Amino acid sequence: MSEIEDSASLQVRLAEIELEKEKLKLQEISEQRQTDLERDRMKHQHELELAKLQLEENKLSLERDKQRESVRQTGLVTAIQEGKALAEKMDTEPTFSEHRTRRRKLLPAHAIDTPDPDVVPVNSSGRPSFEDNVLSATGDSVPVRGIGSTQLNVPLHCVNLESDLVQGEVVVGVLSVLPVEGVDVILGNDLAGVLVWGDASVVVSPKPTSSGELDDLAKRYPSVFPACAITRAMARKHREYGPDHSNSSEDLDLPPQTEHTCAPEPPQALNALCDALMTEVGRALDAFEADGEIGAIVITGSERAFAAGADIKEMQNRTFQECYGGNFLAHWNRISTVKKPVIAAVNGFAVGVLHANKTIMYAM
Numbered sequence: 001m002s003e004i005e006d007s008a009s010l011q012v013r014l015a016e017i018e019l020e021k022e023k024l025k026l027q028e029i030s031e032q033r034q035t036d037l038e039r040d041r042m043k044h045q046h047e048l049e050l051a052k053l054q055l056e057e058n059k060l061s062l063e064r065d066k067q068r069e070s071v072r073q074t075g076l077v078t079a080i081q082e083g084k085a086l087a088e089k090m091d092t093e094p095t096f097s098e099h100r101t102r103r104r105k106l107l108p109a110h111a112i113d114t115p116d117p118d119v120v121p122v123n124s125s126g127r128p129s130f131e132d133n134v135l136s137a138t139g140d141s142v143p144v145r146g147i148g149s150t151q152l153n154v155p156l157h158c159v160n161l162e163s164d165l166v167q168g169e170v171v172v173g174v175l176s177v178l179p180v181e182g183v184d185v186i187l188g189n190d191l192a193g194v195l196v197w198g199d200a201s202v203v204v205s206p207k208p209t210s211s212g213e214l215d216d217l218a219k220r221y222p223s224v225f226p227a228c229a230i231t232r233a234m235a236r237k238h239r240e241y242g243p244d245h246s247n248s249s250e251d252l253d254l255p256p257q258t259e260h261t262c263a264p265e266p267p268q269a270l271n272a273l274c275d276a277l278m279t280e281v282g283r284a285l286d287a288f289e290a291d292g293e294i295g296a297i298v299i300t301g302s303e304r305a306f307a308a309g310a311d312i313k314e315m316q317n318r319t320f321q322e323c324y325g326g327n328f329l330a331h332w333n334r335i336s337t338v339k340k341p342v343i344a345a346v347n348g349f350a351v352g353v354l355h356a357n358k359t360i361m362y363a364m
C-alpha cells in the first residue's frame with residue numbers, strides 16, 4: 001500500500017470514531033430526556049391521585065356536616081319541646097329550684113341522641129349512658145369535692161347539649177348519680193353564663209360564726225383589745241349623743257375612756273400641726289403612757305380633717321437650713337416612741353407627713 005492510501009484509510013477510521021462518539025452522545029441525551037419525561041409523568045400522576053383523595057375527603061366532610069346539622073335541628077326541636085313541657089310543669093309544681101324560677105325561668109339541659117361517634121347517646125330514661133360509649137371520653141378528668149369534703153376524680157366527656165341555655169358540644173364531668181332526682185345535667189356558670197346562680201339564701205337573724213370566745217392575746221391583754229375595737233363611728237356617737245346614748249363602753253364592758261382635746265390657739269379648722277398643737281399632743285401622750293388604766297390610744301381629728309400637715313404659716317419664713325439644723329419638728333417623734341398601741345381614727349383630710357411607730361406615711 002502506498003503512503004497516501006494509508007493516510008486516507010486512517011482519516012476514514014478517525015471520522016468513523018468521531019461519528020460513533022456523536023451517536024453515543026445523542027443516545028445519552030435521548031435517554032436523559034426519556035428519564036425526565038418519565039419522572040414528570042409520574043409526578044403528575046401522583047398529584048392527580050392526591051387531588052382525587054382530597055376531593056373524596058371534602059365530599060365526606062360535607063356529608064358529615066349535613067348529618068350533624070340535621071341532628072342539631074332535630075335535637076333543638078326536641079329540647080325546646082321538652083323545655084316547654086318542663087317549664088309548664090315547673091309553673092304548677094314548685095320544686096327545690098322554685099326561688100330561681102320565680103326570678104328567671106331556667107330550663108334543664110338534656111343530652112340528645114346522635115349518630116356522631118364522639119357524642120354520647122342517651123338511654124330510654126334520657127340519662128346519658130356514658131359507660132356504654134367510651135368514645136365520648138376525652139381522656140381527662142377533674143377533681144371534684146364530694147359530700148363530706150371528699151375528693152372525687154371525675155372523668156370528662158364530650159357531649160352534645162341542646163337547651164335554651166347551651167347548644168352544641170361541651171365537655172362535662174360525668175358522675176354515675178347526680179344529687180337531684182330527675183336532673184341529668186347540671187350547668188355551671190362557665191357554660192351557661194350568668195343564667196345560672198347559686199342557691200343564695202337571705203338569713204333573717206344572722207348568728208356570729210365564731211363562738212365568741214376571746215383568743216389568747218385578747219385574754220392576756222383584756223384592756224387593749226376592746227379598746228382597739230372602738231371605731232371612730234362609736235367615738236363620734238359618744239361625742240354627739242353623750243354617754244347615755246352610747247352603747248359602746250357600757251355594753252362591751254370596757255375600761256373607762258379618757259379623752260384629751262388638743263386645740264391650737266387660735267383654733268384651726270383643718271388641724272394644721274403647729275408647734276403648740278404638737279407640744280400639747282406630746283404632753284397628752286406622756287400622760288396616757290403613765291396612766292395604768294389606759295390600754296391604747298386613739299388619735300382623731302375633726303369631721304373635716306384629721307390634719308392638714310405641718311403648719312405652713314409657721315414654716316413659711318424659715319429656711320431649709322434653719323429647719324434642718326434647728327431640729328424643727330423633733331418633738332413630733334414622741335408619737336413614734338409611745339409603747340402603747342396608737343390608732344389613728346382618720347376622718348377627712350390627712351395631709352403631709354405622719355409619724356407612726358417609726359413608719360413615715362404620706363397620706364392625703
Ligand SMILES: C=C(C)C(=O)SCCNC(=O)CCNC(=O)[C@H](O)C(C)(C)COP(=O)(O)OP(=O)(O)OC[C@H]1O[C@@H](n2cnc3c(N)ncnc32)[C@H](O)[C@@H]1OP(=O)(O)O
Pocket residue numbers: 268269270272273308309310311312313329349351352353
Ligand atoms: C411635715 C411636713 C413638712 C408637712 O406636713 S408638709 C404638708 C403641709 N401641708 C400642706 O401642704 C397642706 C396645705 N393645705 C391644703 O392643701 C388645703 O388646705 C387642703 C388640706 C387640701 C384643704 O383645702 P380646702 O378645703 O380648700 O381648705 P382651705 O381653704 O385651703 O383651708 C382652710 C383653712 O386652713 C388653713 N390651712 C390649711 N392647711 C394649712 C396648713 N398646713 N398650715 C396652716 N394653715 C392651713 C388655710 O390657710 C385656710 O385658712 P383660712 O380659712 O384662714 O384661709
